[in-house]
Structure formats: C-alpha cells, structure tokens
Amino acid sequence: MAEIAATLELDATDLRILDQLQRDASLTNQALATVVHTSPATCLRRVKRLVDAGVIERQVALLSPQRLGAGLTAIVEVTLDRQGAEHLQAFEARAVADAEVRQCYRVTPGPDFLLMLQVADMPAYHALVQRLFTQDANVRNVKAFFSVHRAKFEPGLALPSPTLSS
Template sequence: MNTPSSPLDDTDIQLLNLLQHDASQSNQALAERLGLSPATCHRRIKHLKDEGYIEGQVAILSPQKMADALGWGLSALVEISLDMQTQEALDAFEQRALAEDEVQQCWRVSPGPDFILVVQVKDMPAYQDLARRLFTQDSQVRNVRAFFAVKRAKFGTQWPLPPLPATRRQD
C-alpha cells in the first residue's frame, strides 16, 4: 500500500482506517484487530498524532437531535467573492470567518468564489446577524450566495483508505 515516498506503512494505514471509523475503540481492541501488542499500538497512535496525521478526536453530534433539543436548525453553504484577491485581503477575510463560532468550515476555493463556508445557526435572524458581521460590514466582500440546507443526504469525515484485510478483521 505504501509508496516509496510515503511515511505511512500498511499498519499505519489500517490503524488510521479503524480510528476514523470509530475512535472510541480501546487501545487493546485496536491492537487485537491489527495483531499488535497494546504497547506497539499505543506508540503508533502517539506517532500518528505527533506527526499530525490525527488532528483530533471528537464526537459528531446529530444535527436533527441538536436542532430538536436546542432549536438550532439552519445550515447554510455560503459562497463569498471578494473585490480583490490579494493575499492580505484573503487572509483578512479568512481570519474573520475563523473567529465566528457559527462557521463550521471555511474553504478557500478556485475557480469561482474565493471562499465557501459551512454555517450552522439557530434560525434566519441568527444568519442575518452573522451576515451583517461577516459580509456586509466588510467592504472587500463583493458577492455572497447562500444556499440553505433542506436535507442532509450524506455526511462523512472519513478518508477513503483501503479496508483492513479480511485475514485480520475480527468482527
């Protein structure tokens, strides 16, 4: 699986695959699934974290359950185009977007708009407040197109890595 230039071996790839599908597995369970000692498994996970392959481990919340419980139910994908695409203008807008808790993801893209934001807010008035702070008060923002989600058909966080070989899999 690994290429000559790849710093990851097959075991690293398999470990990442298992973790990205269920990071709540114990070190013991991961070690057993991969045929490793728990100490070796722990060292490999620590190395993958130290090298930045694993950025963090989180709980992914259900948007519907959270909306039902808290009333937060408006998701939007927002395209942003700036008047000027200088490094300073792009960096300044990006920093302002990153500072907003409602902005879940911020992507610089090309071609087309300069940014695509994934936004989660309570309701339309909350979106309008965010828009006022982030878009209308910035003289560099030329165009904003917002798309409001009506259904989430798929959501994933996993990289498409090769699956664990059947000979080691313990289901």
C-alpha cells in the same frame, strides 16, 4: 509536520488502525489492538507515531446539530472586491473566528471562499450575514445554499489499499 506525513510509509496495520479510529475514536487502546489484530503496546506505539507525524490531526466527538439547536446548514460562496493577500487574509481571519462558520476554504476559480455554516435558524443566519458580510465593504457577492436534506455526512477519508508487501 505535513512533510513528515507525506513521506510516512503506511502499512496494512497502520491503515487498519486509521480505519478503526475514523469509525470510532473512543476505542480504548486494548479494544483497538484487538480489532486491528496487534498487541496493545504495538498499537499504542503506532498511534503515537501517526499522531506525531500529523497523520492523525485530532480526535473529536461528532455532535448532532439538530439535537443541539443548530439545525440550519448553509453553504456560502463569498467573492471579495479586492483579492490581495492582505484582503484575503483579513476576511479569512474574520470568518474562522466566527463560531458558526464550521469550515472555511479559499477556492479557485469562481468565488474566493466557500464557507460551511451551522446556525440555529434563519434569524441566526441573518445575524451572521450582518456581522460577517454586510459590514465588510470588501465583500462583493454572497451566494448561499441551504440544506434541505443531508443525504451523507462522512468526515473520514477513504484510505488507500495496503500494498502487497504489507
């Protein structure tokens, strides 16, 4: 599907739809069509095309970690002792299976992984450290950074400007 999305031409209407859905995916098709200045049938067809092409991966609700008891955010660099494909895949599988690991990236250069963790508090972080890092003999180094203030959190993407022919 990624290949389809890479070759999919997006016009100004597609970009308006994507922009609005990034702002509020709970809009009804009728409301979305009104905001993007198109008919409901056209809007529905375009949204389906964007979903089918993989441009829209999924629609979710963004929750408040603080209001749900998961107020500690940690950004963690993990370096493995052995970086063979099977070792990287094994650690990645364990990391993504943990509910408190909210994002997992293989990165280069530097550490092997960058993890975004959302936990209740320091005891919850310590428990995660024990199960994910300490018990894995292949984990060589862990460097954690704890958020003291979130200045910006914007999960949406900056969209390109429409071309003049759109």
